[in-house]
Amino acid sequence: xxxxxxxxxxxxxxxxxxxxxxxxxxxxxxxxxxxxxxxxxxxxxxxxxxxxxxxxxxxxxxxxxxxxxxxxxxxxxxxxxxxxxxxxxxxxxxxxxxxxxxxxxxxxxxxxxxxxxxxxxxxxxxxxxxxxxxxxxxxxxxxxxxxxxxxxxxxxxxxxxxxxxxxxxxxxxxxxxxxxxxxxxxxxxxxxxxxxxxxxxxxxxxxxxxxxxxxxxxxxxxxxxxxxxxxxxxxxxxxxxxxxxxxxxxxxxxxxxxxxxxxxxxxxxxxxxxxxxxxxxxxxxxxxxxxxxxxxxxxxxxxxxxxxxxxxxxxxxxxxxxxxxxxxxxxxxxxxxxxxxxxxxxxxxxxxxxxxx
Amino acid sequence: xxxxxxxxxxxxxxxxxxxxxxxxxxxxxxxxxxxxxxxxxxxxxxxxxxxxxxxxxxxxxxxxxxxxxxxxxxxxxxxxxxxxxxxxxxxxxxxxxxxxxxxxxxxxxxxxxxxxxxxxxxxxxxxxxxxxxxxxxxxxxxxxxxxxxxxxxxxxxxxxxxxxxxxxxxxxxxxxxxxxxxxxxxxxxxxxxxxxxxxxxxxxxxxxxxxxxxxxxxxxxxxxxxxxxxxxxxxxxxxxxxxxxxxxxxxxxxxxxxxxxxxxxxxxxxxxxxxxxxxxxxxxxxxxxxxxxxxxxxxxxxxxxxxxxxxxxxxxxxxxxxxxxxxxxxxxxxxxxxxxxxxxxxxxxxxxxxxxxxxxxxxxxxx
Numbered sequence: 001x002x003x004x005x006x007x008x009x010x011x012x013x014x015x016x017x018x019x020x021x022x023x024x025x026x027x028x029x030x031x032x033x034x035x036x037x038x039x040x041x042x043x044x045x046x047x048x049x050x051x052x053x054x055x056x057x058x059x060x061x062x063x064x065x066x067x068x069x070x071x072x073x074x075x076x077x078x079x080x081x082x083x084x085x086x087x088x089x090x091x092x093x094x095x096x097x098x099x100x101x102x103x104x105x106x107x108x109x110x111x112x113x114x115x116x117x118x119x120x121x122x123x124x125x126x127x128x129x130x131x132x133x134x135x136x137x138x139x140x141x142x143x144x145x146x147x148x149x150x151x152x153x154x155x156x157x158x159x160x161x162x163x164x165x166x167x168x169x170x171x172x173x174x175x176x177x178x179x180x181x182x183x184x185x186x187x188x189x190x191x192x193x194x195x196x197x198x199x200x201x202x203x204x205x206x207x208x209x210x211x212x213x214x215x216x217x218x219x220x221x222x223x224x225x226x227x228x229x230x231x232x233x234x235x236x237x238x239x240x241x242x243x244x245x246x247x248x249x250x251x252x253x254x255x256x257x258x259x260x261x262x263x264x265x266x267x268x269x270x271x272x273x274x275x276x277x278x279x280x281x282x283x284x285x286x287x288x289x290x291x292x293x294x295x296x297x298x299x300x301x302x303x304x305x306x307x308x309x310x311x312x313x314x315x316x317x318x319x320x321x322x323x324x325x326x327x328x329x330x331x332x333x334x335x336x337x338x339x340x341x342x343x344x345x346x347x348x349x350x351x352x353x354x355x356x357x
Numbered sequence: 358x359x360x361x362x363x364x365x366x367x368x369x370x371x372x373x374x375x376x377x378x379x380x381x382x383x384x385x386x387x388x389x390x391x392x393x394x395x396x397x398x399x400x401x402x403x404x405x406x407x408x409x410x411x412x413x414x415x416x417x418x419x420x421x422x423x424x425x426x427x428x429x430x431x432x433x434x435x436x437x438x439x440x441x442x443x444x445x446x447x448x449x450x451x452x453x454x455x456x457x458x459x460x461x462x463x464x465x466x467x468x469x470x471x472x473x474x475x476x477x478x479x480x481x482x483x484x485x486x487x488x489x490x491x492x493x494x495x496x497x498x499x500x501x502x503x504x505x506x507x508x509x510x511x512x513x514x515x516x517x518x519x520x521x522x523x524x525x526x527x528x529x530x531x532x533x534x535x536x537x538x539x540x541x542x543x544x545x546x547x548x549x550x551x552x553x554x555x556x557x558x559x560x561x562x563x564x565x566x567x568x569x570x571x572x573x574x575x576x577x578x579x580x581x582x583x584x585x586x587x588x589x590x591x592x593x594x595x596x597x598x599x600x601x602x603x604x605x606x607x608x609x610x611x612x613x614x615x616x617x618x619x620x621x622x623x624x625x626x627x628x629x630x631x632x633x634x635x636x637x638x639x640x641x642x643x644x645x646x647x648x649x650x651x652x653x654x655x656x657x658x659x660x661x662x663x664x665x666x667x668x669x670x671x672x673x674x675x676x677x678x679x680x681x682x683x684x685x686x687x688x689x690x691x692x693x694x695x696x697x698x699x700x701x702x703x704x705x706x707x708x709x710x711x712x713x714x715x716x717x718x719x720x721x722x723x724x
Contacts, residue, residue, distance in 0.1 A: 300556030
């Protein structure tokens with residue numbers, strides 16, 4: 001398996017920027033996620049790597065060698081799409097064998113390789129079935145298997161499990177991770193689902209409008225987002241933001257919200273946004289603790305935890321409380337905010353002023 | 358006032374039974390979610406309530422009155438679909454006002470109600486925009502507002518949030534719930550997303566293959582699933598469902614987890630469930646957040662397993678375990694550190710264990 005690199009790569013379609021100045025290294029044996037909203041350039045990066053389009057600027061290397069004008073076949077990368085294109089008239093086994101038949105391998109070698117891959121993916125019992133007789137998850141496995149038989153230099157996956165239902169997605173992402181670990185593959189994986197990216201990736205690149213905003217491990221991206229943009233995209237329920245003003249000495253005052261808090265290490269003065277994750281806010285009964293007074297707006301019980309929506313001035317904040325606590329609508333509570341769990345972003349640019357500690 | 362009562366409601370399309378003999382009482386001002394995977398009959402049920410589909414059998418009553426002969430436009434129901442139906446040649450204001458204008462309401466009242474709805478949906482600064490310029494999120498707000506503004510007695514929503522992005526979905530969930538608390542309409546909400554159903558509904562009707570599986574409050578359905586289907590469908594990550602065999606008797610039971618070892622049953626709640634078993638082949642159930650790893654030196658009952666995968670997803674860390682072919686997940690807090698390959702024991706949590714008959718899938722010994 002191979003290390004992949006994009007250096008200063010840009011791609012334009014007419015005046016539209018698809019991706020701009022992409023510097024990205026995917027290490028050998030790394031599970032690397034490209035995450036971002038629709039049209040942020042995720043798929044363009046895959047297409048550049050695959051050789052379906054050539055960069056207008058910059059360079060791409062695979063396994064240390066510049067690929068230049070090489071076409072998709074010479075690059076030996078395997079692609080798995082969301083819409084798995086299995087041949088409906090061929091059995092699962094014939095679908096798996098197809099890339100090898102196309103390469104005119106010997107029959108015995110093909111049979112052995114298909115058996116080996118089927119074993120790895122736990123699909124041996126399915127080999128004689130037609131795609132129409134397979135479940136969505138089984139079809140996805142066959143599609144991945146078909147990419148796997150070729151022994152490619154790296155895998156590129158474009159939302160490969162997005163079309164499956166929630167339960168199956170949960171299973172498949174564990175399965176993909178297991179495969180990657182056992183087979184030591186390099187995988188570049190595109191998704192718009194932050195939970196999927198967090199769960200599966202060794203590292204994540206967060207994209208915005210054709211550019212990379214942050215690269216890091218899931219924990220780094222979640223705990224230390226480098227901009228309001230990244231903070232907004234990662235985490236469910238989403239992070240809370242309170243717009244206000246930062247004064248000298250690190251004191252933040254909410255604008256439409258009666259909230260005042262001192263953040264050590266927050267320098268400068270001007271418009272700012274305080275950001276805190278729902279699970280980092282505590283709820284105390286009214287009259288206890290020394291937190292900010294708020295009122296219960298709505299309660300969303302989710303079983304393992306409860307999302308408590310509280311109104312604070314003109315704003316509604318989301319608090320994620322463990323377990324199944326009971327509240328009455330309109331009830332007064334106090335919110336416990338730990339300055340060390342709060343981030344501060346610039347009010348206009350969204351740049352980071354100060355991280356949580 | 359608008360309660361909905363469904364009795365023996367059945368819908369067949371040729372040989373296919375989409376909804377089978379459904380009995381469901383939806384109270385006045387109640388928020389009920391029809392929840393299930395695709396093909397479970399939830400949308401067909403809603404379409405019959407709306408009058409878009411005619412039942413093959415059974416009865417639909419609104420406030421005790423049979424609505425069989427009442428056409429859709431006279432049932433006083435409001436509709437919001439996944440694919441927001443709005444007039445693209447009209448502005449936001451004209452879209453919001455449409456339902457009131459066709460009812461010939463005085464102009465001043467129309468203006469006042471449009472203003473109030475725009476404020477509620479935070480669309481004030483979009484009122485004079487052509488809808489073509491709106492984002493997907495804003496379009497769905499207009500669609501919901503356009504239907505809500507006529508204040509129908511019954512509000513039917515079919516997956517209204519599923520095209521929206523995650524953060525906006527979380528926001529709209531809260532706002533929809535708040536809207537319902539303000540307008541006090543009877544809401545029927547179709548979704549395949551258990552999180553939406555849990556967070557929004559007063560009661561959830563869980564459906565599968567046209568059959569009602571369970572009807573109860575979110576917490577009831579979550580804490581006391583009536584069968585394996587409901588147990589597996591509610592919650593994320595899903596409940597651990599581990600095959601086991603019941604051994605022993607006379608109150609001295611044990612659950613045999615094969616390569617996971619045999620766990621003596623030592624608390625009363627679980628004993629009671631064991632006593633209800635007719636066959637030894639059972640499925641043991643426990644939510645990932647209720648299972649815990651035994652501290653070192655623990656000698657009590659549990660399932661022996663190996664750590665196979667650790668998944669950090671934001672506020673939680675999911676630890677995956679394997680005991681031979683049996684798989685389990687345990688939900689721990691942020692930054693939970695554990696080695697892959699570690700040998701551990703999952704403790705059976707007192708009062709939070711479920712048992713199901715492996716043959717029928719029915720829950721055993723529910724209170």
